Amino acid sequence: MSQERTTxxxxxxxxxxxxxxxxALLYAPASGKETQKRIRxxxxxxxxxxxxxYDKKLADIRNAMDEGFSEVKSQVAxxxxxxx
Numbered sequence: 001m002s003q004e005r006t007t008x009x010x011x012x013x014x015x016x017x018x019x020x021x022x023x024a025l026l027y028a029p030a031s032g033k034e035t036q037k038r039i040r041x042x043x044x045x046x047x048x049x050x051x052x053x054y055d056k057k058l059a060d061i062r063n064a065m066d067e068g069f070s071e072v073k074s075q076v077a078x079x080x081x082x083x084x
Contacts, residue, residue, distance in 0.1 A: 007057060014050045021046065 021042040026035070 010053050010057065014046065014053070017049075018043070018046050 022039065028035070028038075
């Protein structure tokens with residue numbers, strides 16, 4: 001899967017989870033304060049999940065860039081040897 005598609009899927013899953021959780025909480029029988037508390041807790045968990053996913057994806061991108069730079073350096077060194 002491409003990086004853009006993976007990121008899009010991740011964002012879609014987070015948004016879907018938030019929407020589903022909010023709908024479930026709003027339709028569940030509970031007091032206003034209890035519902036607000038549940039929404040806040042769900043939002044905090046979802047935020048942490050999203051942040052964790054973002055951090056993981058960022059680390060994956062950095063690793064891919066490092067590997068790419070290493071490959072470019074290797075190719076440049078090889079080309080220099082062939083030239084000289």
